[in-house]
Amino acid sequence: MTDAPETPDAPEAADTETPDAPEAPLLELRDGLTPVIETAENLADYCAALAAADGPVAIDAERASGYRYSNRAYLIQLRREGAGTALVDPIAFESLAPLQEAIGDAEWILHAATQDLPCLAEVGLHPAKLFDTELAGRLLGHPRVGLASLVERQLGRRMRKEHSAVDWSRRPLPEPWLVYAALDVEVLVELRALLVAELEEQGKTEWARQEFEHLLSFTPNVRVDPWRRVSGTHKLRGRRALAAVRALWTTRDEIARTRDTTPSRVLPDSAVIAAAEALPTTRSALLATPGFKGRGADRYAGRWVEAIQEALDLDESDLPARTLRGEGPPPVRAWADKDPAAARRHTVGRDAVAALAEERSVPVENLLTPDYLRRLLWSPPRTRDRAELVEAVGAQLASYGARAWQVELTAPLLADAVIAGDVEPAPDAPVEG
DSSP: OOOOOOOSSOOOOOOOOOTTSOOOOBOOOSSOOOOEEOSHHHHHHHHHHHHHSOSOEEEEEEOOTTTOSSOOOSEEEEEETTTEEEEEOGGGOSOOHHHHHHHTTOEEEESSHHHHHHHHHHTTOOOSEEEEHHHHHHHTTOSOOSHHHHHHHHHOOBOOOTTTTSOTTOSSOOHHHHHHHHHHHHTHHHHHHHHHHHHHHHTOHHHHHHHHHHHTTOOOOOOSSGGGGSTTGGGOOSHHHHHHHHHHHHHHHHHHHHHTSOHHHHSOHHHHHHHHHHOOOSHHHHHTSTTOOSHHHHHTHHHHHHHHHHHHTSOGGGSOOSSOOOSSOOOGGGHHHHOHHHHHHHHHHHHHHHHHHHHHTSOHHHHSOHHHHHHHHHSOOSOOOHHHHHHHHHHHHHHHTOOHHHHHHHHHHHHHHHHHHTSOOOOOOOOOO
16 A cells, blocks of 8 residues: 555645654564465466355555556555455556456445555456455544544554555566565454444444545546646746746656656656756757756657747747636635625634534544535525525435435535524724724
8 A cells, every 4th residue: 555645635634643652562473474476377276265254355556656657556465364465466457357256245444445446456366345445433532533543543453564665567576575475464353343333423424434435436637738737836937937837747748658657756846847948949049048957858858859849939829828717616815806705604604613623523524525615615506495595405415425414414504504694783883082
């Protein structure tokens, strides 16, 4: 499981453990390290054991983020009680259909499922149902929900994480890396059992069921104008410079895709920004640009110059806009000027949802996606009959993708916020002289 930034959710809270707390013992493999499965015969043997065993299947994948262009899986780990742990090299197989068939409709256990579901789907592995230990930890209000944190908190064992960001496309994979990978699934079955009991105790079992069912249809968001994510773009002045960033990004992306390497290894963002600011039109001027450096700076200098010239040749009407206009509401900071009632609605609704999240010990972004709240309060239903409004708010939230448990808890609060927003504040009383 390669560590990732997630996810779409809030970062973990800072570690509040006292520095004098005794260090938990290291987690060790119970069954020893098994050889990597690289042949059809060995895969068939494990699939037979997997199909004969009972219970959920812990599953994880390792990618080569930061090294390769793609997010494909370079190692897949599985564990099921009665079948043991398997480390499968997906690169060695044209199809993992036997593995999918052996798992059948058994529940998958994953940690941070949205990180691994896309690369597992890419090799033909799709869950019929799943349990996400990270998401369960969030719903339970755990302050830290990384796998190592949950394992230490719930199981009293410490996990090594020194191999979380290595190049998993390397062959052969070193044994310490394989031990690390096997340990990631070693604990998931036991961790799931503890979290299930805790969800039941807090009355959040149905919340989790709906969240996990929702994850079954997860697909990564496709970004509009991904070139705008180049670090430092916001500092540039003028649309011509933005056009240069776009052209350089596109060229860099093509090179990275062809070489199957991460784009930053071709040319760092800082070099893209430096070239976009200076707009050099010759190879010598480009290479003399302060800040223009990196492995591919000189090697692909001709292509960088072509990209810059392409941006310089664009008509004014073809230059990119300074900011990307979204389909949703304007930034909240602009609401007070554009629609004071909407600003009042947002203040009341945001505070009410935050208070409920604290009361229920769940992160506010898991109680209700902030974008759903903003969209609802910017364009609420027309009715002001409270019963009708609660129902209409719930329907609108559901149309965005909110789950039933989220609608049940937040629709009444947001209906009240809509009504409150219509009430203009009383003017200040005159000051008596």
